[in-house]
Amino acid sequence: MNRLAGVTSPYLLQHADNPVDWWPWGPEAFEEARRRNVPVLLSVGYAACHWCHVMAHESFEDEATAGFLNERFVAVKVDREERPDVDAVYMEAVQAATGQGGWPMTVFLTPGKEPFYFGTYFPPEPRHGMPSFRQVLEGVDKAWTGRRDEVAAVAGRIGRDLAERASVYAVGSGVAELPGEGELHGAVVELTRSFDERRGGFGGAPKFPPSMVLEFLLRHHARTGSEAALQMVERTCEAMARGGIYDQLGGGFARYAVDATWTVPHFEKMLYDNALLLRVYLHLWRATGEERARRVALETADFLLRELRTPEGGFASALDADSLDAASGKNAEGAYYAWTPEQLEQVLGAADAALAVELFDVTGTFEHGSSVLQLLKDPEDEGTYREIRAKLFEARAGRPAPARDDKVVAAWNGLAIAALAEAGALLERPDLVEAAERAADLLIAVHLTAEGRLLRTSRDGRAGANAGVLEDYADTAEGFLALYAVTGESSWLQLAGELLDLVLLHFTDEASGALYDTADDAEQLIRRPQDPTDNATPSGWTAAAGALLTYAAYTGSARHRTAAERALGIVSTLGTRAPRFTGWGLAVAEALLDGPREVAVVGPADDPDRAALHLAALRSTAPGAAVAVGEPGDTEVPLLADRPLLDGRPAAYVCRHFACERPTADAAELAARLRGR
Structure with missing residues (x-):
């Protein structure tokens, strides 16, 4: 066992028995490189990464390669999900140098942490114009x-180049105008240019779920009535829900589709994608009442509870793309999810198998005659469809399952908490709200330090050592x-206020209002990471x-609102130029333009009229509406x-900036008011 044996990261533990003498990221590794006067090999990946597994098997498990690496380098392994700051800084360098990035990320550093040679996956032999990993090691050693x-x-x-890039966001963001109607309309227009009208989504292959952009478009439609915005959401959501990227048997979405049609996914399932x-x-569903949207929301929530919830009540990071293929006896991507017509017949019998082939397009859409299930058309007989799905789901459960990365990431759990709490309330599933509360309790008990600071990860109820980054505070x-x-x-x-006060104290540049991804007292890297654009998460x-x-x-x-407004200046700069990567900022800007509306519902806790008003407020599509509910005379929450x-009855107040319309005791009237633009 190497130095990774005692860590909490499942990804690092996968490499604990490599012949490579891995070090975790830390000052000891770089001190060792100085002492030996050798460069550092930095290898960054994550547990559900397919090509990370491939490179590990081909190179890091090879005794000869490991021997050369141990002799000439200090090897450092990083889980990008535990250290997004390290990943961000060096990925920016990789992309600047090579024009592309990805994982595994392979970077060679000086003992002073400065990068000088870059790559991603390297094969064991020269292939497709790429040098072998051994050739790269020998070349770097000679240099x-x-x-x-x-x-x-x-x-x-x-x-120097990285430092110049970093200054772009810090300068000017504090004086930029707030995004207004022109910028938000311009973002929608720009999105229509890259929208795939036939297949949904934006751009070509590979295709990632555009979660943050869809949230923006829904809010824009709610505020302005834009049918173009709503149509982009409806078309994309239908295409994803019918496609292979969605698990037609068990619910939940894969990370992305390798094609432009949402057919063949990269099979790993990430917590953040499914929460978003x-x-x-x-x-x-709230905006349109569309039944398919409701079904997918519920199935995705059930997937989270069934397959990602940990014994401690948090949510695991991901399910692997690979699993054991019973036919070959080897791990293969998608083996758990793909089907052949023969396999369907074994489970369903000839008649139902023929119907399943037609429904799910089992015609060889993946590999070796197997198919990823898609729902090409709506079933004529819902009862038979449900029965087929149940039988296939039960049969699939007998296959070797993909591995689970069971570390709990604070930010992604924050996203899951928000989604499950809302789904539980809107769809009247109290078990979902309870699951959200339990996950929140875990974050408080395990991730929150005595000083009120967040730790990014935990596993088996034991906190990791890595400090929370900005997204952890914001999403929690x-x-x-x-x-x-x-x-x-x-x-x-x-608790939210306490976390946000720490954002203002430790992550905000006072002069400009810009925000940094790491705290001012966090470990110093070659630059302090700062990125206002969305990636797979906001x-x-x-x-x-x-x-x-x-x-x-x-x-x-006023202090918190001013900070929000100063931070949103960057959306004016980026929103119309790159709306596909500014979706969350545009969604927040929609809330700002709408007020956001503040809804105070007061009445006895057990009064059904209060419950009706509360539900009407939560089901409002008003962008970013803040809904408060409490007893008459509540003084803990200023909005209440x-x-x-109102005449002795529960009442709802609709306000902007604490200036309120006349109250109403009627849930239908409240819903109508909140629809007003």
Whole structure:
């Protein structure tokens, strides 16, 4: 066993018995490189990464390769999900140098952490124009020992280039105008240019679920009535729900499709994708009443509880893409999910198998005559369809299952908490709200330090050592705010406020209002990472802006609203140029333009009229509406203060900036008011 044996990361533990003498990221590894006067090999990946497994098997498990690597380098292994800051800094360098990125990420560093040579996956032999990994190691070693001055010059130039890139977001964001109607309309127009009208989504292959963009478009439709915005959401959500990217038997979405038609997925299932898409489909149902959207939202929620919930009540990071293929006896991508006509007949019998082949397009859409299930057309007989799905799901459960990365990431659990709390309330599934509360309790008990700081990960109820980054604070606050809206428990609002105060204190540049991805007292890397654009998850920058804006709506805090507005200046700069990567910021901007509306519902806790008003408020499509519910005379939450009953009956107040319309006791009237634009 190497030095990874005692860590909490499942990805690092996968490499604990490699012959490579791996070090975890830390000052000891770089001190060892200085002492030996050798470069550092930094290898970054994550547990559900297919090509990470391939490179590990081909190179890191090879004794000869490991021997050369151990002799000439200090090898450092990083789980990108535990250290997104390390990943972000060096991935930016990889992309700048090579024009592309990906995982496994392979970077060679000086003992001073400066990068000088980059790549991603390297094969064991030269292939398709790529050198072998051994050739790369030998070339870097020769450069280090024979051309050190060149290596130092390259490392210095890259460091300066990264510093210049970092300054772009810090300068000017504090004085940029807030995004207005022109910018938001321009973003929709720009999105229509890359929208795939026939197949949904944006751009070509590979195709990733555009969760944050869909959330923006739903809010834009709600605020402006834009049919173009709604049509892009409806077409994309239908195509994904029918496609192979969606698990037609068990619910839940794969990470992306390798094609433009959503047919063949990269089979790993990530917590963050499913939390975000659960919320998108829930909000689409809220806006349109579409039954398919409701079904997908519920199935995705059930997938989260069934397959990703940990014994401690949190949610695991991911399910692997690979699993054991019984036919070959080897691990293969998609083996758990793909079917042949013969396999269907074994489970269903000839008649139902023929119907399943037709329904699910089992015509060799994947590999070796197997298919990923798609739902090409709606079934004529719902009863038979449900019975077929149940039989296939039960049979599939007998296959070797994909491995699970069971570490709990604070940010992604925050996204899941928000989605499950809302789904439980809107779809009247109290078990989903309870699951959200239990996950939130785990974050408080395990991830929150005595000083009130967040730790990013835990596993088996044991906290990891890595400090939370901006997205952890922002998304956890988002989850707590959603729990407050649903439950009316003011402690969730208080906890969200404490996290957001830390965002203002440790992550915000006072001069410009820009936000950094790491705290001011976090480990210093070659630069302090800062990125306002979305990736697979909302950027920490705009997620924080959204949570700050919501918190200000509940409390009337000018300090938090001002911070949100200053942070949103970047959306004016990026929103019309790159809306596909600014979706969450655009969604928050929609809430800002709408107020956001503040809804105070007061009445006795057990009064059904209060419950009806509360549900009507939660089902409102008003962008980013802040919903508070409590007893008459509640003074803990400023939005509820001085809100009396209406003629002795529960009442709802609709406000903007704490200026309220006349109250109503009628749930239908409240719903109508909140639809007003």
